[in-house]
Amino acid sequence: MVSRELSICMIGFGNAGKEFCKMLLEKTEEIQNTYNFNVVVTAISTKTKGALFDSSGIDLNRALYEVETEGRFSQDNPQRIEGSALEIIKKSGADVLIELSTLSIKDGQPAISHIEEAIRNNMHVITANKGPIAWDYKRLKSLADEKGIFLLHETTVMDGAPIFNLVEKTLPGCVVLGFKGILNSTTNFIMEEMEAGSDYETALKEAQRRGFAEADPSMDIDGWDAAAKTAALINVLMDGEVNPMTIDTTGISGITIKDIEDAKKKGGKIKLLCEGYRENGTVKGRVYPSFVDNKDIFSNVDSTTSILSITTDLMGEICIVERNPEIRQTAYGVYSDLLTLIKELLK
Amino acid sequence: MVSRELSICMIGFGNAGKEFCKMLLEKTEEIQNTYNFNVVVTAISTKTKGALFDSSGIDLNRALYEVETEGRFSQDNPQRIEGSALEIIKKSGADVLIELSTLSIKDGQPAISHIEEAIRNNMHVITANKGPIAWDYKRLKSLADEKGIFLLHETTVMDGAPIFNLVEKTLPGCVVLGFKGILNSTTNFIMEEMEAGSDYETALKEAQRRGFAEADPSMDIDGWDAAAKTAALINVLMDGEVNPMTIDTTGISGITIKDIEDAKKKGGKIKLLCEGYRENGTVKGRVYPSFVDNKDIFSNVDSTTSILSITTDLMGEICIVERNPEIRQTAYGVYSDLLTLIKELLK
Numbered sequence: 001m002v003s004r005e006l007s008i009c010m011i012g013f014g015n016a017g018k019e020f021c022k023m024l025l026e027k028t029e030e031i032q033n034t035y036n037f038n039v040v041v042t043a044i045s046t047k048t049k050g051a052l053f054d055s056s057g058i059d060l061n062r063a064l065y066e067v068e069t070e071g072r073f074s075q076d077n078p079q080r081i082e083g084s085a086l087e088i089i090k091k092s093g094a095d096v097l098i099e100l101s102t103l104s105i106k107d108g109q110p111a112i113s114h115i116e117e118a119i120r121n122n123m124h125v126i127t128a129n130k131g132p133i134a135w136d137y138k139r140l141k142s143l144a145d146e147k148g149i150f151l152l153h154e155t156t157v158m159d160g161a162p163i164f165n166l167v168e169k170t171l172p173g174c175v176v177l178g179f180k181g182i183l184n185s186t187t188n189f190i191m192e193e194m195e196a197g198s199d200y201e202t203a204l205k206e207a208q209r210r211g212f213a214e215a216d217p218s219m220d221i222d223g224w225d226a227a228a229k230t231a232a233l234i235n236v237l238m239d240g241e242v243n244p245m246t247i248d249t250t251g252i253s254g255i256t257i258k259d260i261e262d263a264k265k266k267g268g269k270i271k272l273l274c275e276g277y278r279e280n281g282t283v284k285g286r287v288y289p290s291f292v293d294n295k296d297i298f299s300n301v302d303s304t305t306s307i308l309s310i311t312t313d314l315m316g317e318i319c320i321v322e323r324n325p326e327i328r329q330t331a332y333g334v335y336s337d338l339l340t341l342i343k344e345l346l347k
Numbered sequence: 348m349v350s351r352e353l354s355i356c357m358i359g360f361g362n363a364g365k366e367f368c369k370m371l372l373e374k375t376e377e378i379q380n381t382y383n384f385n386v387v388v389t390a391i392s393t394k395t396k397g398a399l400f401d402s403s404g405i406d407l408n409r410a411l412y413e414v415e416t417e418g419r420f421s422q423d424n425p426q427r428i429e430g431s432a433l434e435i436i437k438k439s440g441a442d443v444l445i446e447l448s449t450l451s452i453k454d455g456q457p458a459i460s461h462i463e464e465a466i467r468n469n470m471h472v473i474t475a476n477k478g479p480i481a482w483d484y485k486r487l488k489s490l491a492d493e494k495g496i497f498l499l500h501e502t503t504v505m506d507g508a509p510i511f512n513l514v515e516k517t518l519p520g521c522v523v524l525g526f527k528g529i530l531n532s533t534t535n536f537i538m539e540e541m542e543a544g545s546d547y548e549t550a551l552k553e554a555q556r557r558g559f560a561e562a563d564p565s566m567d568i569d570g571w572d573a574a575a576k577t578a579a580l581i582n583v584l585m586d587g588e589v590n591p592m593t594i595d596t597t598g599i600s601g602i603t604i605k606d607i608e609d610a611k612k613k614g615g616k617i618k619l620l621c622e623g624y625r626e627n628g629t630v631k632g633r634v635y636p637s638f639v640d641n642k643d644i645f646s647n648v649d650s651t652t653s654i655l656s657i658t659t660d661l662m663g664e665i666c667i668v669e670r671n672p673e674i675r676q677t678a679y680g681v682y683s684d685l686l687t688l689i690k691e692l693l694k
C-alpha cells in the first residue's frame with residue numbers, strides 16, 4: 001500500500017522543537033507501520049538560527065547537529081533558505097504547521113499571525129505556544145472550523161499531560177463548572193525553596209540554573225505565565241471569552257519569607273493558584289497566591305510538578321498531576337497532537 | 348430525521364444501577380438532541396428484586412419508586428417477568444448489556460457468563476463489574492472483537508474517573524511501563540481513622556455507616572478488592588495476563604495502631620498500595636501496605652479519594668485523582684461508556 005505523506009513546517013527550533021525532532025526520528029518507522037503515514041519535516045523557520053527548506057524532507061540529524069554544535073544552521077547547509085516565518089509557512093506548502101515560536105505574552109504574537117497564515121494556506125495547526133489559545137482561541141478555532149482544519153494545542157498547558165483531550169475525549173456529556181491548578185513551575189519552586197530557608201534571589205538563580213526559569217523571570221513572578229494558562233483553559237474548557245489581561249492576576253513578588261513562615265506555622269504553604277469559575281453567568285479567571293493546608297493534595301505539588309483539578313457537573317472533581325516533567329514531556333505534547341491529527345485524517 | 352433506538356438490558360439494580368437510571372432519565376432528551384439516539388431500558392434482571400421486561404421500554408420512574416418504597420419490583424407491575432439473568436439477557440434482544448451484578452471476587456462469576464451470553468447474542472457490553480476484566484479480559488475482549496462488539500469497562504476502577512480512556516484516547520503512542528495507586532476506600536479510611544486515634548472496630552463501623560464498606564469487609568481488608576482492580580489495570584493497560592489470585596496481595600489486617608504511630612513519627616502514613624510493574628519480561632502486580640512520606644502526593648489521598656499514577660515511556664509520570672466520589676460518579680462511569688458506545692456507533 002502506498003503510504004500517505006504528511007509534511008510539517010516548524011516555526012521555532014528551541015529545546016522543545018529539537019526534542020520533538022528527536023522523538024520524530026525515533027518514531028518515524030512506528031508511525032509508518034501503524035498508520036501508513038510518512039511524516040517529513042519540510043521547513044523549519046527560526047528567529048536566530050536561520051531557516052531550512054526541502055520539499056523532500058529536511059535532514060533532521062544534520063539540523064540537530066548543527067544547532068547543537070554551532071548554535072544555528074550552518075551557512076553551507078544546502079537546505080538553508082532565507083525568508084520570514086510568514087514567507088516560509090506559505091512557501092512550505094506543508095500539511096501541518098507546528099508553532100513553537102517564543103511567546104509574547106502581551107499579545108500572543110507573532111504566533112497568532114503564523115497560525116492565521118497556516119489556516120489561509122489550508123494547513124492543520126499544532127501549537128505548543130499558549131499565546132494564540134489564551135488571546136484569540138475563539139476566532140482562530142472558527143477560522144479553522146470553516147476550512148475543516150484541525151487546531152490542536154494539548155501542549156499549551158501542562159506540557160503533554162492530557163488536559164484538553166481529557167475533557168474532550170474522556171468526559172463525554174460533562175460540563176466543566178470550574179478548575180483550580182498549580183501551573184507555574186518557577187513560582188512553585190521559588191516559594192518551596194524559600195520555605196526551606198533560601199532567600200528569593202538564591203531560589204531564582206537555582207531555578208534558572210535548572211533551566212525552567214527564564215533569564216527575565218518577570219513573566220513567571222508577576223503571574224503572566226499562569227494567567228495565560230488560565231485564559232487558555234477558560235477559553236477551551238469553559239467556553240469563555242477571556243484573555244490574559246482580563247484574568248485577575250496577582251504574582252508572588254509581594255510574598256515575603258515571613259508570609260511563608262506564617263503559613264508554615266499555620267500548617268500549610270503558599271501556592272500560586274490558577275482558577276476558572278462561573279459568576280453571574282460569565283466565566284472568570286484569577287491567579288493569586290493562596291494558603292494551602294498541608295492536608296490538601298495541592299500542598300504536595302512540589303518543584304516542577306503541576307496539578308489541575310477540574311470540577312464537572314456529572315463526574316464531580318478529578319485532578320490530573322504531571323510529576324517532574326522534563327523537556328521530553330513537552331515534545332510528547334506535540335507528538336501526541338501529531339498522532340491525534342493522523343488518526344483524524346484516517347477517519 | 349428518524350432517530351435510532353438503542354435498547355439496554357441491565358443486570359443488577361443496586362445503588363449504581365438506580366443512580367444510572369436517574370441520570371439516564373435526566374439525559375434522555377439531551378442524548379436524543381445531540382446524537383439522535385433514543386435510549387430505552389427494555390429489561391432489568393436482579394437477584395432479589397425481581398425482573399422487568401418491556402420491548403417498548405420499562406417505566407423507570409415506576410421501577411425506581413417501587414424499589415425505593417418496597418425494596419423490590421411490585422408484584423402488580425405489569426412489566427414484571429420471571430426468568431434467570433441469562434434467560435432475560437437472551438430474551439431481551441437488547442443492543443447493550445449493562446452488567447452491574449454483585450461481584451464474586453473469587454472467580455468473576457456470574458458476570459462473566461452474563462457477558463458471554465450478551466456477546467453470543469451480538470449485544471455490546473458495558474460492565475461496571477470489575478470481575479470479568481480482572482479474571483477474563485483477554486478472552487472476553489477477543490470474543491467481542493471477533494463479533495465487532497464493544498466491551499467497555501471504564502467504571503471498573505475509580506468509578507467514572509477516566510483511567511482506561513485516559514490511556515487509550517489521550518496518550519497515543521505511549522507504552523505504560525507501570526502504575527501505582529491507592530484504589531480501595533475502606534482500607535484507606537480505616538487507616539486514616541486509626542491514625543486519628545480511633546481503633547480498628549470503630550473505624551470499620553464508621554466506614555460501614557457511611558456506606559462504602561460492605562457488611563462483610565474482608566474483601567477490602569484482605570486486599571481482594573485492590574487485587575481485582577490491580578489485575579484489571581494490568582490486563583488492559585499493560586497487556587498482561589493476570590488474575591486476582593496471581594497478584595501478590597497483603598491486606599491491612601496485620602497493621603497495628605503501633606505501626607501507624609511509628610509511621611507518623613517517621614513523618615508519614617501507611618497506605619495500601621496497588622502496583623503493576625514489569626519484571627524479567629512479564630507483567631506482575633502486588634498489593635501491600637507501605638510507608639508513604641508526608642511530602643508525597645500519595646499521603647494526602649484521604650478518605651474515599653483515590654489516585655492512580657501511571658508511568659509511560661514518552662510522557663513520564665502522570666497521576667489522576669478522583670476526589671471524594673459519591674454514587675453519582677459510579678453512575679457517570681456507566682453513562683460515559685454509553686456515550687462512548689453511541690459515538691462509536693455513529694462513526
